[in-house]
Amino acid sequence: MNSDSYIKIENLSISYEEDDGGRTSVLKNISLNIKKGEYLAVLGHNGSGKSTLAKLLNMILEPDSGKIYIDGKEITDPSMTEEDVFELRKKVGMVFQNPDNQLVATIVEDDVAFGPENLGIEPHEIRKRVDDALSAVGMSEYAKGEPARLSGGQKQRIAIAGILAMKPDCMIFDESTAMLDPLGRRDIMDTIEMLNREHGITIIMITHYMDEAARANRIVVLDDGEILMDGAPTQIFEQHEKLKECGLDVPQCVGLVNLLKERGIIIKGECHTPSACADAIVAALNKG
Amino acid sequence: MAKIKLENVSFLYGEGTSYCKEALKNVNVEINESSITGLIGHTGSGKSTMLQLLNGLATPAEGKVYLDGVDIWAKPKEIGKIRYRVGLVMQYPEYQLFEETVEKDIAFGPKNMGLSESEIAERIREAIDFVGLSPDVLTKNPFDLSGGQKRRVAIAGVIAMRPEVLVLDEPAAGLDPQGRDVILSGIFKYREKTGATVIIVSHSMEDMARLCDDIIVLSHGEVVLNGTRDEVFAQSQMLEKIGLAVPQITLLMHELNARGIDVDNGIYTEEAAAAEIARIFGGAR
Amino acid sequence: MKSITLGQYYSVDSPIHRLDPRVKIVLAILYIVIVFLSANILSMALLLGSAFLLIALAHIPVKLVMKSVKPIVFIIAFTAIINIFWTSGEGDPLIDIGFAQIYKEGIVNAIFLVIRIFVLIIGSSILLTYTTTPISLTDGIERLLSPLKKIGLPVHDFAMIMTIALRFIPTLMEEADKIMSAQKARGADFTNGSLIQRAKALIPILIPLFSSSIRHALDLATAMECRCYRGGEGRTRMKILKCGTADIVAVVLVVAFGAAVVCLNVFFA
Numbered sequence: 001m002n003s004d005s006y007i008k009i010e011n012l013s014i015s016y017e018e019d020d021g022g023r024t025s026v027l028k029n030i031s032l033n034i035k036k037g038e039y040l041a042v043l044g045h046n047g048s049g050k051s052t053l054a055k056l057l058n059m060i061l062e063p064d065s066g067k068i069y070i071d072g073k074e075i076t077d078p079s080m081t082e083e084d085v086f087e088l089r090k091k092v093g094m095v096f097q098n099p100d101n102q103l104v105a106t107i108v109e110d111d112v113a114f115g116p117e118n119l120g121i122e123p124h125e126i127r128k129r130v131d132d133a134l135s136a137v138g139m140s141e142y143a144k145g146e147p148a149r150l151s152g153g154q155k156q157r158i159a160i161a162g163i164l165a166m167k168p169d170c171m172i173f174d175e176s177t178a179m180l181d182p183l184g185r186r187d188i189m190d191t192i193e194m195l196n197r198e199h200g201i202t203i204i205m206i207t208h209y210m211d212e213a214a215r216a217n218r219i220v221v222l223d224d225g226e227i228l229m230d231g232a233p234t235q236i237f238e239q240h241e242k243l244k245e246c247g248l249d250v251p252q253c254v255g256l257v258n259l260l261k262e263r264g265i266i267i268k269g270e271c272h273t274p275s276a277c278a279d280a281i282v283a284a285l286n287k288g
Numbered sequence: 289m290a291k292i293k294l295e296n297v298s299f300l301y302g303e304g305t306s307y308c309k310e311a312l313k314n315v316n317v318e319i320n321e322s323s324i325t326g327l328i329g330h331t332g333s334g335k336s337t338m339l340q341l342l343n344g345l346a347t348p349a350e351g352k353v354y355l356d357g358v359d360i361w362a363k364p365k366e367i368g369k370i371r372y373r374v375g376l377v378m379q380y381p382e383y384q385l386f387e388e389t390v391e392k393d394i395a396f397g398p399k400n401m402g403l404s405e406s407e408i409a410e411r412i413r414e415a416i417d418f419v420g421l422s423p424d425v426l427t428k429n430p431f432d433l434s435g436g437q438k439r440r441v442a443i444a445g446v447i448a449m450r451p452e453v454l455v456l457d458e459p460a461a462g463l464d465p466q467g468r469d470v471i472l473s474g475i476f477k478y479r480e481k482t483g484a485t486v487i488i489v490s491h492s493m494e495d496m497a498r499l500c501d502d503i504i505v506l507s508h509g510e511v512v513l514n515g516t517r518d519e520v521f522a523q524s525q526m527l528e529k530i531g532l533a534v535p536q537i538t539l540l541m542h543e544l545n546a547r548g549i550d551v552d553n554g555i556y557t558e559e560a561a562a563a564e565i566a567r568i569f570g571g572a573r
Numbered sequence: 574m575k576s577i578t579l580g581q582y583y584s585v586d587s588p589i590h591r592l593d594p595r596v597k598i599v600l601a602i603l604y605i606v607i608v609f610l611s612a613n614i615l616s617m618a619l620l621l622g623s624a625f626l627l628i629a630l631a632h633i634p635v636k637l638v639m640k641s642v643k644p645i646v647f648i649i650a651f652t653a654i655i656n657i658f659w660t661s662g663e664g665d666p667l668i669d670i671g672f673a674q675i676y677k678e679g680i681v682n683a684i685f686l687v688i689r690i691f692v693l694i695i696g697s698s699i700l701l702t703y704t705t706t707p708i709s710l711t712d713g714i715e716r717l718l719s720p721l722k723k724i725g726l727p728v729h730d731f732a733m734i735m736t737i738a739l740r741f742i743p744t745l746m747e748e749a750d751k752i753m754s755a756q757k758a759r760g761a762d763f764t765n766g767s768l769i770q771r772a773k774a775l776i777p778i779l780i781p782l783f784s785s786s787i788r789h790a791l792d793l794a795t796a797m798e799c800r801c802y803r804g805g806e807g808r809t810r811m812k813i814l815k816c817g818t819a820d821i822v823a824v825v826l827v828v829a830f831g832a833a834v835v836c837l838n839v840f841f842a
Contacts, residue, residue, distance in 0.1 A: 019432075045464035046436060058799055086801055094799045097462075101792035104800075106708045106740050113811035118801040126811040148743040151331060162800060178462040181331045182491050182533035208464040211536065247466035252494065252536035252558055259562035265569050274536055278543030281565065285549070345754050368760060376758040383748075384755040386780035396777065400760030431784065445759060 006170060006202055007034040007057065012066030014052060026052045028225040029066070036169070039196045039203045041213035043236075044222035045247040050206045053222070054174045057204070058094050059085050071169065090119060093163030097175045099155035108150075108158055109134065109143040115166040126165075133161040136199070137191055153184025160191055170202035171195060177212065189215060210237075210251045214272035221246065234270050253277040289357055290318035291485040292342060292374075292453060297351035299337050299509075311337040313509045315351070319502070324479055324486040326496040326517075329506035330531055335489050336379070338506065339455050342487065343374035355453070372401050375451030379458050381442030382435060390416075390433070390441050391426040397449040408448075415444035418481075419474045436467035443471065447478060453485045454478060460495060472499055493535045497521065497556045505532070522554035537561045583703045587632040588819060590704045594713030596820040600827050601700040607831045608693050616837040617688050623830060624692045627699040638703075642694060649690050653683040711735040716814060722805075729805030737793070745786060752781045 009032040015023040026049045034040055044050040055061040056068060059075060067076045075088055093115075096102055105111040109130050116126040134140045137157040147155055156176055163171055173192060177185040189212055195201045205216060213219050219236045221229040223246035229236050236243070237254040244250075250258070257271045257280075267284045271277040299312040312334045319325050329335050340346035341353055344360050344367040353360050360370045375397075378384070387393035394415055398408045416423065419440040425433065430441050443459060456475065460468035472495060479486050490496055496503060496517070503520040505513035507530045513520050520527075524538045535556040541564075544551050549568060555561050589597075611620050628638055660683075662676030669675075701710065715732035722728050753763070756777045763774050 045466050047434065060795055060798070082803075086803065089799055089801050094796075096792065096796055098792060100744050101789050102796040104737060104740060104793070104797060106706070106736070110708065110811070114797075114802070115800040117808050117810055118803065120807045120809050123809060123811055123813050126809065130811060147740075166801065175462075183330055183531055186533075247464060249465045253540055255558045256537060256540070256561050256565070259558055260565060263562060263566050265566060274539035274543045277540050278547055281544060282547050282549065285569065340754065343758055345757060368762065371758055371760060376755075378751060378755045378758065381755060383785055384752050384777075384781050386777045396756075396761075397759035400762075449759070 004035050005033040006036040006038075006071060007032075007204075008067075008069040009033070010067045010069075012056065012063050012068065014056065014061065014063045025225050027056075027063075030225075030227055032220065032227065032230075034202065034204065036202055037196070037200050039193075039215075039217045040205065041216035041219045042204060042206045042222060043208065043210070043213045043219055043248060045208055048222040048246070049225040050222050051174055054094065054172045054204070054206050057172060058092055059088060090166055091168055092170045092172065093166055093168035094172045094174065095156070095159050095163060095176045097178050099152055099159055099179070102159045102162070103147045103155060106146055106148070108139065108145050108147055111147060111158060112161045112165050115162050119166060129165040129167070130161075133165040136164060136194070137161045151184060152180045153187045156180065156184065156188050157191060160188075160195070164195070164199075168201065170204065173203070173205045173207075175206055175208070177207065177209065185209075185212070208248065210249050211272075214251050221248070233272050237272055289321070290354075291321040291323075291356065292319040292487075293317070293352075293354040293357075294338075294341070295352045295354065297341060297348045297353060299334070299341065299346060300349045301337070311509055312341075312348075315509075315511055317504060317511060317514060319485060319487060321485055322479065322483045323501045324476070324488065324499055326500035326503040327487060327489045327506065328491070328493070328496060328503065328532060330491075333506040334509040335506055336457060339376060339457055339487070339489065342453070342455055343376045344370045345376065372397070372449050373451055374453040374455060375446040375449050377443050377446045377454070377456040377459060379461060380439075381445075381459075382438035384442060385430040385438060385445075388429055389426065390421075390428055390430050393430055393441060394426075394445045394448050397445055401449060411448040411450065412444075415448040416440075418447050418478050419444045420470045436463055436470075439463065439467075440471065440474070443474070450482070451484065453487065455487045457489045458491065459488065460490065460492070468495070475499075491533065493527075493533055493538075493556070497535055505530070518554065521556045524553060524556075582706050583631075583633050583637070585632045587630060587704065589627070589631040589699065591819060592704075592823055593814050593816050593820050594705050594709040595717050595814060596816060596823060597700050597705055598710075598713050598717060600823060601697050603827055603831065604696045604700065605693060607827075607834050608689055608696065610831070610838065611689075611834045612685075612838050613841055615841050616834045617685060619830075619834060619837060620692045621688060624695040624699075627696060631699050631704050633699065633703055638695060638699070641698065642691065645690075645694065649687055652690070653687050656683040656686055707739045708736060711739070712812075713814070729808075733805075741786075741789060744789070745782065748785055749778065749782050752778050752785075 009030060012027055012030045013025070014027045015025045017023055042050045042053060052061065056063055063076060067074055069075070070088060071091060103111050104114050112130045112133055113126050116129050131140070134143055137160050139154065139157050139161060142150065142154065147158060150158070177188050180188065192203055192205060193215060196203045205212065207213055214233050216233065219229070219231065219233055220227055221236060221243070228246060229239065229242065237250050240250040240254060240258055251272045253271050253274055257267045257277065260267055265284070267280045269276070269280040269283065271280050294315050294317045297312055297315045298310065301309045301311040315338070327335050327338065337346060341348055347361065355370065355373065360367065385393050387396065391412060394412045395408050398411050403411070412426070413423065416426070421437065421440055421444065425437065430438055433441065447454070454475070459471050459475065463471065475486060475488065476499065478484060488499065500517050502515065503513070503517055504511060505520060505527065512530065513523055513526060521538065524534045524542070527534050537558060538556050541551050541553050541555050541561065545553060551564050551568060555564055608620060611617055628635055657675055657679040658673050660676060660679035661674070662678035664677065666674035666676050711732050715728055718728045761774055761777055763771065766774070
């Protein structure tokens, strides 16, 4: 086993039973290594199996076959005790799509405290963690407020703070921006990047938004339960025909670079954000 | 004549309570017949209120809402008829489904209209065709369908009323590109075939750029921009200032401008941008 | 709909707001007992005085409190009238209208009753609902009842259910509102028709609302599990309730008040 891989997935398969008794494969023999501190985006259209993968990593679902190791421990081992599952969930936190369905308490700080309270941490330590987590996501001023009065993006930041207060090694975001407006999405994307950069948290972000995936260090594209592509965003976006085939778009800037290529204008380098793309175009112009 | 006209419309939220807020302030808007008009603005800008004013779900505190030049509140008892003419698809409409079969659910609106059985059957067939569902889903339980399919059933439920004006609140929210394309092209098809007027709210400027003829921008309950798609996108600084997601291509054009390259700021499609940049390259060589 | 406030909690800072919820619950019970102990004009006057003192201490507008008493004015009036006619006194009736007689005792009883109900409602709502958030109320109840855990009662689970229910009321209200609008947009009519027709018209609201509640519940259960929830065992709390000086003062005051009422009863009977 690779020493620096934090999550290791080996030949993982899972299917579910149909009403007529047949089985439908959701994930087919998937293998994947995720390094500690990595910022990984899992891309795929609805039904590609990406959310199922997230649920497997947190032991909400069990695979039909294959193994998952987290931090060197095999979590698919049938001898896992309830205590082991508890330890695992402490390490790998999960943020879901609908912020409303994750918040437990009617006061923001009480909600953030919920996880640490479950871990049986000393009250003054919980207080500290809650304050730190809320300030990390920029929600300190809402500590005594009610979640019901916050915007979707703010609620989602509270949900993130609630996981952060458990001090996880890794956080999984299961389409956590899908229900937010552009401002809320930008907020959450910035928060995720901050968690990765400043807190060293391994990020697995499940999404179907290309512009969000573009911000990760690495993208895995799932299609029909299989890994179709795996690489840095630039490598992935180069194959935009392949992406289109599995129902995904490329960021507009990448699409533009591809159109320019057809016109015989070659733009080299990273082009998935407007500023990077502008730099690349300027560089190409100067060369020409 | 404008299909829909809002005249000095104001709307108060939570009237008579301490948290009373003006959701819309003196709005004057005209929407052209058979156009696709995009309504943009961030959460709390008054978009949803405006949609509900169009079909009489909300009553303006001041001002008038006209449909074909007639005040929709002229006969308050007949506001129900307005709701059949102005079909509203709310946000996440899949959560409104309640019947045991898709067919019955789509029939809910037409039945309330008092149409004959054969007419209803005809309209159901037509509606599912618009949203790209095959007739074999009709007998299925809507709760067994995927999220995207449920959404399409819900939209079909409004299309089956054959509204002259189809109003949709973020019809593609949360869907993947495939799901989004099916729904948006269905809406486009509905307009092409029936000549209906379409009003659509979306956060995606890319979708708006692709679909709309006209665009109205709301901010804090006021109309800040109102014009054709090109006119509105030319004001990208304004859009950014009020915190809206400008298309990535437009941002790129700004970035190029900032780097001293003279390109058109109002460009919002990949094709136009490719032509513009090719022009710059041509000039440089 | 969004701004609906639960349990009429009035958000200001006051000495009463700051009291420990457990103490407030106990004091509310004590106060209710005292209300029923008082039996003469003097102790009644003291009761009334205490009620207004509570309102003042809690920094809650008198107008608001009176507004909340309004809905039950009818019930108070009704019981008062019944008391007037049903109580027979020792002396001659004050008024005799053939089938009914009104005695002095009846009127006194009725007045006492009105004061009692009035003070009861003000006292308990000032001590509890106006000044305590629903969440700290459930918290207080959980801790007060925690000795019952020893005999196997699921006190923690009960409190958690209460907390979540309170948390989801605004969410579900908002959802009900949206579903209703969506069905109205499809021509549903909730205001016209016979009772049966109207009941039927609710089905398009209740089914989606029910299915969305289930969805919320399932999602929330998963999210809670992911946040390491496994019941009350091994769980600590961030906020430890502590009885401070203010709480002790409050208890002493209420006990003294109770003693005063009893004294007035005994010495001025």
